[in-house]
Amino acid sequence: MTLSDKLQNAYVSKSLFLRGLQCYKSLYLDRRRPELRGEISYAQEKLFERGKEVGTYAQMLFPCGIIIPYEETPVSEQIIRTTDEIKKGTLTLYEPAFTYNNVFVKVDILNKGKKGFGIYEVKMAAEIKDIYIYDVAVQHYVLKGAGLPISKANLVYINNKYVRNGDIDVDKLFIIEDITEIMEEKEDFVVKEIESMREVLKEDDIPDIDIGRHCHNPYDCDFIGFCWQHIHEDSVFELKGRGANGYELYKQGIIHLKDVPQELLSNNQKIQVECTLERKDFINQKKVKEFLNSLWYPLCFLDFETFYSPIPPFNGTRPYQQIPYQYSLYRKDNADAEFRYYEYLSQPGIDPRKELIEKLLKEIPEDACVIVYNKSFEIGILKSFKDWFPEYKEKIDTIINNIIDLMSPFQKKDIYLWQMRGSYSIKAALPLLVPELSYNNMEIKDGEMAMNAYFTMAKSKDPSEIEKIRKALLEYCKLDTLGMVKMVERMRGF
Numbered sequence: 304m305t306l307s308d309k310l311q312n313a314y315v316s317k318s319l320f321l322r323g324l325q326c327y328k329s330l331y332l333d334r335r336r337p338e339l340r341g342e343i344s345y346a347q348e349k350l351f352e353r354g355k356e357v358g359t360y361a362q363m364l365f366p367c368g369i370i371i372p373y374e375e376t377p378v379s380e381q382i383i384r385t386t387d388e389i390k391k392g393t394l395t396l397y398e399p400a401f402t403y404n405n406v407f408v409k410v411d412i413l414n415k416g417k418k419g420f421g422i423y424e425v426k427m428a429a430e431i432k433d434i435y436i437y438d439v440a441v442q443h444y445v446l447k448g449a450g451l452p453i454s455k456a457n458l459v460y461i462n463n464k465y466v467r468n469g470d471i472d473v474d475k476l477f478i479i480e481d482i483t484e485i486m487e488e489k490e491d492f493v494v495k496e497i498e499s500m501r502e503v504l505k506e507d508d509i510p511d512i513d514i515g516r517h518c519h520n521p522y523d524c525d526f527i528g529f530c531w532q533h534i535h536e537d538s539v540f541e542l543k544g545r546g547a548n549g550y551e552l553y554k555q556g557i558i559h560l561k562d563v564p565q566e567l568l569s570n571n572q573k574i575q576v577e578c579t580l581e582r583k584d585f586i587n588q589k590k591v592k593e594f595l596n597s598l599w600y601p602l603c604f605l606d607f608e609t610f611y612s613p614i615p616p617f618n619g620t621r622p623y624q625q626i627p628y629q630y631s632l633y634r635k636d637n638a639d640a641e642f643r644y645y646e647y648l649s650q651p652g653i654d655p656r657k658e659l660i661e662k663l664l665k666e667i668p669e670d671a672c673v674i675v676y677n678k679s680f681e682i683g684i685l686k687s688f689k690d691w692f693p694e695y696k697e698k699i700d701t702i703i704n705n706i707i708d709l710m711s712p713f714q715k716k717d718i719y720l721w722q723m724r725g726s727y728s729i730k731a732a733l734p735l736l737v738p739e740l741s742y743n744n745m746e747i748k749d750g751e752m753a754m755n756a757y758f759t760m761a762k763s764k765d766p767s768e769i770e771k772i773r774k775a776l777l778e779y780c781k782l783d784t785l786g787m788v789k790m791v792e793r794m795r796g797f
């Protein structure tokens with residue numbers, strides 16, 4: 304290792320420090336073997352964009368600050384500009400940069416008060432996690448070490464009880480949690496961790512750290528593709544629900560489902576393991592028949608698409624509340640009738656709620672049996688509609704009372720197809736039960752992609768792009784509902 308490598312390895316940024324707190328192996332791979340990292344997904348990129356938006360709103364808590372740019376600006380220049388601004392007496396800085404003991408941090412917001420500077424670390428989450436405290440603690444350590452008088456250390460996060468009424472009120476949108484008191488007690492830990500991380504980075508070999516819950520906690524690690532290579536199909540990690548747990552079994556050296564002692568498995572897991580190992584499906588015909596007999600006409604199949612945002616988009620909405628912008632509905636009025644299809648997709652840039660619920664209430668007949676997949680989601684949305692439009696409360700209550708959950712027979716393992724791999728989501732069940740319908744060739748394959756496509760459409764000014772996304776969204780939502788229709792048809796043949 305050259306001297307320059309050694310110096311480079313001693314250098315720790317805040318993000319590397321936080322990575323190291325999750326897993327030393329991740330820290331090492333990030334610095335020494337970055338080529339093993341998985342690609343950043345489209346969903347992660349979108350999440351990053353939303354984080355930036357939240358950061359911009361949080362800056363309004365301390366307006367008129369000076370931003371220290373970081374994109375395409377060398378770290379050394381960021382530090383010099385920060386120092387210059389502080390010397391000039393600038394009261395509020397956004398993204399200022401500091402270094403101490405070869406640790407580099409950027410602070411979301413630094414604000415000078417009467418007794419010293421306050422650190423404000425902005426999070427787009429609606430609750431505090433331990434890792435956020437260490438995020439502030441390492442900043443506190445560096446700024447203090449760099450000679451800055453720090454009077455406060457704060458976490459700024461989203462207040463999910465805030466209800467928008469007019470323009471966003473940032474004082475109500477954010478909660479500022481003062482964590483100054485615990486900073487001193489965290490300092491020893493920060494110092495020791497930095498030293499340990501430097502030792503790890505000096506090593507020639509990748510740290511011998513096995514996979515575990517830490518691979519997903521507090522964040523999904525981007526080296527999962529590398530570290531989990533030895534986990535193949537039919538592994539204990541496919542076990543879902545109550546009973547035996549994949550991580551616990553793995554710790555005992557049990558990796559393959561065939562090696563799991565029967566007595567550790569719940570009844571549902573026994574069905575899963577038996578079906579997987581024998582490559583067979585399980586159908587409880589009596590229970591499926593009972594389910595089908597509980598349906599009645601008029602029969603509707605309903606699916607909503609929703610988006611959520613830390614910044615509530617419309618009056619009466621809360622941060623992270625699911626806002627429906629689309630639905631698809633198949634309706635059959637009696638056993639001999641043909642299915643009729645209805646759909647709604649909001650135009651970009653408008654509040655879709657009223658238009659959507661009024662159209663839907665016209666299309667679902669009174670006392671219809673309404674089939675959905677995962678009723679807690681659809682019921683949650685319908686309850687929100689009652690809050691937004693109390694005048695429709697009675698009609699919406701009738702729909703809620705008449706909802707039947709098609710997920711239920713799959714969740715209870717009355718129907719289990721071995722390739723579902725423990726899952727009972729519609730994405731797992733539909734392609735197996737109705738192979739002619741598949742998400743594989745769809746431009747939009749899941750709800751997360753649909754939401755991001757909707758955001759893109761809402762921002763786009765390009766008519767051809769808008770049209771393309773609309774078409775893809777309509778196709779996607781229709782497939783979910785048509786899928787339910789076909790699944791019930793298939794179940795009648797069991």
Ligand code: SF4
Nearest residue numbers: 326329518524527530
């Ligand atoms: S996948 Fe797990 S074991 Fe591997 S580096 Fe990430 S957290 Fe560590």
